[in-house]
Amino acid sequence: MTQEVHIFDRALALEHSDTQSGLFAGAASQDYWNMVGPFGGTTAALALRAVLQHPDLLGTPIALTVNYASAIGPGPLEVLAIPVRTNRSTQHWRMEVRQSGEDGRMQVNTTATAVTAARRETWSGHDLPMPQVPPPAQVERFDMGPKGVAWFNKYEMRPVRGAIPASWDGAEAPSESMLWLRDAQPRALDFCSLAAMSDLFYPRVWLRRAKPVPAGTVSITTYFHADAAQLQEAGTGYLLGRAQGQQFFNGFFDQAAQLWSEAGRLLATSNQIVYFKE
Amino acid sequence: MTQEVHIFDRALALEHSDTQSGLFAGAASQDYWNMVGPFGGTTAALALRAVLQHPDLLGTPIALTVNYASAIGPGPLEVLAIPVRTNRSTQHWRMEVRQSGEDGRMQVNTTATAVTAARRETWSGHDLPMPQVPPPAQVERFDMGPKGVAWFNKYEMRPVRGAIPASWDGAEAPSESMLWLRDAQPRALDFCSLAAMSDLFYPRVWLRRAKPVPAGTVSITTYFHADAAQLQEAGTGYLLGRAQGQQFFNGFFDQAAQLWSEAGRLLATSNQIVYFKE
Incomplete structure (x- = not known):
């Protein structure tokens, strides 16, 4: 029995085309198309996915910032993910989503940064309890x-x-x-x-x-x-x-x-x- | 009568050392020193100041993200500010604060992004009124x-x-x-x-x-x-x-x-x- 790949994972499929430069190859997802480009959430996930697939990754995501500089069009795209600085327990990333422009040159459509970290167990708590709402079934x-x-x-x-x-x-x-x-x-x-x-x-x-x-x-x-x-x-x-x-x-x-x-x-x-x- | 430069402006003093590459030269402020480096707020302001001093700036700041990758030490530093993408009314920036490391090579201590924009007048409103508090004098x-x-x-x-x-x-x-x-x-x-x-x-x-x-x-x-x-x-x-x-x-x-x-x-x-x- 083969397990079908989830539609979201198909949208995020990235191939590490060049380990040295941190470049990954993918494509804009038609399944998650919004009005003039893919749903921004998938673009954010794509930038994060490149980080998570990077062989030098340290830890798990703590923070992700994604700046939508220009609409992503249909077709191939590339994601750049660079570990700019790696500390003992935290790692700082810079990412870009790029596509070929009308003149054939690669253009930056999205800039992003991320912080990943190897968490250690500490005291935990919260100051923002979940609001009281009816359960999903209702x-x-x-x-x-x-x-x-x-x-x-x-x-x-x-x-x-x-x-x-x-x-x-x-x-x-x-x-x-x-x-x-x-x-x-x-x-x-x-x-x-x-x-x-x-x-x-x-x-x-x-x-x-x-x-x-x-x-x-x-x-x-x-x-x-x-x-x-x-x-x-x-x-x-x-x-x-x-x-x-x-x-x-x-x-x-x-x-x-x-x-x-x-x-x-x-x-x-x-x-x-x-x-x-x- | 000469007007004295405010201590905060001294902390943010940047010289545009290279317009082409977007590099600015400054120094870590002792006046705003925290425990192991300058107050993070001044570092954020410094990254933003480079954007605001850049000759290609479009509009005013909308968003600023600053990632503190490593403590900034005393002495000279450089700030990189690059307009990655300029649209009709928005501009996307990538910044770095760098200092010379122990081996003499420049190291990235801070990564940052910003969005600036030429605002137009629109409907405005809010959903977060100021809390009722006593006035400052009290x-x-x-x-x-x-x-x-x-x-x-x-x-x-x-x-x-x-x-x-x-x-x-x-x-x-x-x-x-x-x-x-x-x-x-x-x-x-x-x-x-x-x-x-x-x-x-x-x-x-x-x-x-x-x-x-x-x-x-x-x-x-x-x-x-x-x-x-x-x-x-x-x-x-x-x-x-x-x-x-x-x-x-x-x-x-x-x-x-x-x-x-x-x-x-x-x-x-x-x-x-x-x-x-x-």
Whole structure:
């Protein structure tokens, strides 16, 4: 019996084309296509995947910042991952996603940095308990229907509150959303899917203003609060995702997000700054 | 009458040594010295200053991520700032702070990225109002006294709550701090001081555990929600800073922070991930 490769792993497939230079070869995923390029979450996951596949990797991901400099088009791409500095227990990475431009020259579409570390066991605690919400089975699944962009139905989303406005009536409202989420096709949680899921929330400005203005993530930073054991515990279960806008000002707003395991463990905290129009 | 250069501007003094390569020459500031290197906030500000001094700069800062790969030592340093991609209204930067290592070769001590943008006027709003706190004049100034590290008294800090624990008794407590803050020697707010002030909070784990364990910022990301007009409005006034830990897990915790102007405008939101021991 052969095990089928999960659609998300196909999207992240990278071949280490040149170990010396840290270059990996891959392709933009049509399965996770958004409106003008792949879902930004997969791009973040791709940059992280290159780090995790690098033979010189130390430890597990602690921090990931991804800057979307330009839309990624269909077809081949390359990912650069360089361990800029390796300390005793931490490692600092610089990444780029590149594609061939119209003139045939490689262009940088995404810049990124990451920190990985060999964690040691310490005191642990939290200051942000999971909000009290109904369990996933009691929350209806959101179905965007046939008009949905390709990546959307790759995830199962059960909005507890703050779903995409049913009517674009321009009524101002709080920008907080909470939803249960997981891969639509079951897949055990790992750092790459956690990175992608951190970018799962639709633009806060749509909710805040009940107006679907053009918007796109410019930069996202995700911190990981998990080791192999915590990921294994989460498995193929649901995560509770929460996202809220903080400040909307002259073309950009920020979004703070958290992802808890179904058991209530805060696995990732993520922030992004998003471009919007009007 | 000559105007004296502010101590913070002396700390950030950079000479554009090579326009072509984006290299700037500076020095680690003794005035803002922390325990094993300069205050991380000045390092973040230094990386940003290089971008702002670069002749190819487009717009004003939107996002800044700084990764502290290794402690910066005393003496000369160089800052690299490269505009990796320039779009119509946004620009993506990659930066490094480097110093000569023991073997005489330049080493990367800090990696960073930034996004700058030409903002356009749009609808603006917020979802994170300034907490209700007593005005600065009614809050006592915190004085760490002669044992304080050099950078500390460069800021005036008036803790509203969550001051450094008076006794290290190991009693667990919420990790939230709020304080009024500004440059001790008056200086009009700009993007560099806003970047530095975003890193002003002492380690959340000290407050959470009432235990002064070794800790240091590994990576910080700051989003700017201001234009020249908002900075001018803030001027030399106080900012209200709020910081809270979210998750503490096996050697690292994250901190979410906000900085409001005295008039109640959210000027910056900042997140960091911090190493801690035990």
